[in-house]
Amino acid sequence: MIVLSSDNIRIAKELDMVLFRNRLKEYAVKIGMGLVNQTKLITAASELSRNMLRYAGEGTALIEIVNGQRQNGVRVTFSDKGPGISNIEQAMKDGFSTGKSLGLGLPGAKRLVSEFDIKSTVGKGTTITITKWKNG
Amino acid sequence: MDKIPILKIGHFLMVAIQVDLYDRLALNLESDLVQAVSKTGARGVLIDISAVSIVDSFMGRILGNIAGMSKILDAETVIVGMQPAVAITLVELGLPLKGVQTALNVEKGMELLQQKIQVTEEEEPEE
Secondary structure (H helix, E strand, O other): OEEEEEEEEEEOOHHHHHHHHHHHHHHHHHOOOOHHHHHHHHHHHHHHHHHHHHHHOOEEEEEEEEEEOOEEEEEEEEEEOOOOOOOHHHHOOOOOOOOOOOOOHHHHHHHHOOEEEEEEEOOOEEEEEEEEEOOO | OOOOOEEEEOOEEEEEOOOOOOHHHHHHHHHHHHHHHHHHOOOEEEEEOOOOOOOOHHHHHHHHHHHHHHHHOOOEEEEEOOOHHHHHHHHHHOOOOOOOEEEOOHHHHHHHHHHHHHHHHHHOOOO
8 A cells, every 4th residue: 555645633622523634634635535534534543532632541543544445445544552352252243332322333444344353451552543435 | 701692572582603603602692682581581592603604412401401491480492593504513413403493594493482472372271
């Protein structure tokens, strides 16, 4: 995969999420992504950035335009140094939440994007990478 | 701090969300609106989200909460103007907003509210 351009955004408070969503939209528009895919990508990213803020306190979101599978896409990597997730399988199930949310964040976000990867180490942090292809 | 204005029109309260929602703003709207229902005795609440391009699970839950809380205070809630891309995304996310009444636009939403309120008034036993 070739990275064409990128932007790293620190997310430490709620208003950073608004800035991040707007920046992400600019990237999606730049590669000509349709409105439905844009909305799915930004909604998934919104869920994941909130998780990061809620469970890790802060983190970063790296937005990249990538080329692969014969089309462009937007890839977002969320990295935090929070408590980590002890049971990823459980966290990926609909309706599971350790907080007071609906438990749709992780599984819902996964359904909305083309590719989803999660790596987490307890006590070290979590890295989640999502990719949405222009036509995917 | 941003604030979303709540307008009173007859028996109804109307809110048009014209800005990007963030969590605190959505939570403030929830409490302001529920207090306004109680204070004004409004029978219906109309929320226009036609300018909202993103509804994630948090904001979806707030919309559901507003409808549920208003219902307990004897007011019906109708959400109008949802963008098609938002509707597609919400269902795929796993949040089909069950229990929240929707209408295509403000006009249809008003009609729906008026109908619902008439129905409940007719159901009340008369002396």
